[in-house]
Amino acid sequence: MTTAPMPAFPAGFRWGVSTSAYQIEGGADADGRGPSIWDTFAHTPGRIVDGSTGDVACDHYHRHGEDVALMAGLGISAYRFSIAWPRVQPGGTGAANPAGLDFYDRLVDDLLAAGIDPVATLFHWDLPQPLEDAGGWLNRDTAHRFAEYADLVAARLGDRVKLWITLNEPFIHMSLGHGTGVHAPGRFLLFDALPVAHHQLLGHGLAVAALRARSTSGVAIANNYSPVRLLGGTDADRAAGAAYDALHNRLFTDPLLGRGYPPGFEDAPVRDGDLDIIAAPIDVLGVNYYNPTGIRAPEEGAPLPFEMVPLEGYPRTGFDWPVVPEGLRELLTWLHDTYGEALPPIQITESGCAYDDVPDADGRVHDPERIAYLDGHLRAVRAAIDDGVDVTGYFVWSLLDNWEWAEGFTKRFGLVHVDFDTQVRTPKSSYAWYRDQVGRR
Numbered sequence: 001m002t003t004a005p006m007p008a009f010p011a012g013f014r015w016g017v018s019t020s021a022y023q024i025e026g027g028a029d030a031d032g033r034g035p036s037i038w039d040t041f042a043h044t045p046g047r048i049v050d051g052s053t054g055d056v057a058c059d060h061y062h063r064h065g066e067d068v069a070l071m072a073g074l075g076i077s078a079y080r081f082s083i084a085w086p087r088v089q090p091g092g093t094g095a096a097n098p099a100g101l102d103f104y105d106r107l108v109d110d111l112l113a114a115g116i117d118p119v120a121t122l123f124h125w126d127l128p129q130p131l132e133d134a135g136g137w138l139n140r141d142t143a144h145r146f147a148e149y150a151d152l153v154a155a156r157l158g159d160r161v162k163l164w165i166t167l168n169e170p171f172i173h174m175s176l177g178h179g180t181g182v183h184a185p186g187r188f189l190l191f192d193a194l195p196v197a198h199h200q201l202l203g204h205g206l207a208v209a210a211l212r213a214r215s216t217s218g219v220a221i222a223n224n225y226s227p228v229r230l231l232g233g234t235d236a237d238r239a240a241g242a243a244y245d246a247l248h249n250r251l252f253t254d255p256l257l258g259r260g261y262p263p264g265f266e267d268a269p270v271r272d273g274d275l276d277i278i279a280a281p282i283d284v285l286g287v288n289y290y291n292p293t294g295i296r297a298p299e300e301g302a303p304l305p306f307e308m309v310p311l312e313g314y315p316r317t318g319f320d321w322p323v324v325p326e327g328l329r330e331l332l333t334w335l336h337d338t339y340g341e342a343l344p345p346i347q348i349t350e351s352g353c354a355y356d357d358v359p360d361a362d363g364r365v366h367d368p369e370r371i372a373y374l375d376g377h378l379r380a381v382r383a384a385i386d387d388g389v390d391v392t393g394y395f396v397w398s399l400l401d402n403w404e405w406a407e408g409f410t411k412r413f414g415l416v417h418v419d420f421d422t423q424v425r426t427p428k429s430s431y432a433w434y435r436d437q438v439g440r441r
């Protein structure tokens with residue numbers, strides 16, 4: 001880690017942290033919440049590595065006051081959280097459950113009182129189970145249900161949420177949720193999962209219109225990106241790189257920014273008018289970045305048109321993901337060069353890493369690797385701004401150690417350590433470090 005001082009960021013740069021509902025809230029049966037696909041999945045034996053569920057998670061539903069105080073202590077200007085659709089519409093359709101919305105109403109007011117901008121994600125993968133039973137995102141109707149839900153949320157919170165994020169990582173929800181079955185709802189459709197891409201994008205576009213009708217705040221989507229590192233120089237390797245890029249980096253961005261689907265995705269179930277709905281202008285592109293991906297040509301007869309290969313020569317996080325801060329600069333300049341005028345300002349809506357983070361004898365948690373990780377990635381953002389990319393915010397994943405999907409409680413991403421037996425929160429050394437960065441704004 002360089003000792004040079006962190007360069008200053010532009011005035012008004014949004015400093016934040018991110019979380020998501022199912023990963024922190026708990027309160028699975030509180031105040032009329034219905035089941036989501038993640039409740040079903042986590043309660044199915046064999047799906048989660050440690051057999052845990054999000055029934056309690058960080059019990060944030062009952063401890064949000066303490067958690068907002070932790071955010072205020074960081075001095076951040078924004079908090080990205082997600083709203084649990086099954087709290088708002090337990091059956092996935094129909095009138096809102098007012099008690100479910102009350103929770104977010106209080107959270108938003110507490111944030112504003114602490115001087116923190118609420119940034120609300122509407123869908124971070126927790127689809128109401130009754131909608132899944134009706135076909136889920138494979139069913140076009142779910143896009144319309146999503147827009148109705150967006151309308152109910154905006155009717156209640158539209159005067160106070162400062163930025164809306166429609167979907168979180170629709171690529172991961174399609175690929176891990178419906179392609180390989182590692183995430184809920186656990187379907188194994190490989191490329192037949194493509195309608196899930198189109199219906200999520202259509203839901204996004206319809207939700208943008210619903211949000212605009214109720215709220216003057218900005219609207220965004222949070223996509224995940226992974227730059228390609230080609231591990232070979234043949235034409236076949238280059239073709240594999242292009243195929244991975246189309247799937248991971250362009251499938252959810254080309255149509256959003258008015259280019260239609262990239263080559264190879266002509267099978268998406270597009271109807272007349274859909275592409276215009278999807279390309280409705282957005283105010284911010286949310287970028288979730290973790291690492292680049294090594295790609296080479298697949299073996300003859302392999303099911304995918306590329307082979308993913310672990311990148312050598314980099315430090316690794318506790319999740320075994322390579323630490324490549326310059327990949328973030330590369331990604332940001334790639335977005336800028338590829339989409340040009342069509343690209344809205346970018347906010348990094350997730351950036352972070354998991355380590356073991358064991359408390360020492362005095363109960364303190366020292367996480368120098370996380371400090372080095374965040375330092376490197378913030379410098380990469382700063383360098384991209386110097387390159388001419390309009391980046392207006394950075395959100396650390398995550399405020400708290402939380403329930404990491406199929407990995408259960410085995411991966412800790414927080415600036416704040418959580419003891420999942422006692423629910424005691426302990427700020428790590430990275431919390432103090434991030435507070436010092438934020439204090440420079």
Ligand code: GBH
Nearest residue numbers: 020168169172224290291293320321322404
């Ligand atoms: C995000 O997904 C989610 O939005 C969030 O809920 C989650 O908790 C957080 O990230 C941390 O996982 O195989 O070594 O190349 C992240 C999606 C997909 C990013 C897998 C890293 C592969 C690493 N991730 N990816 S590697």
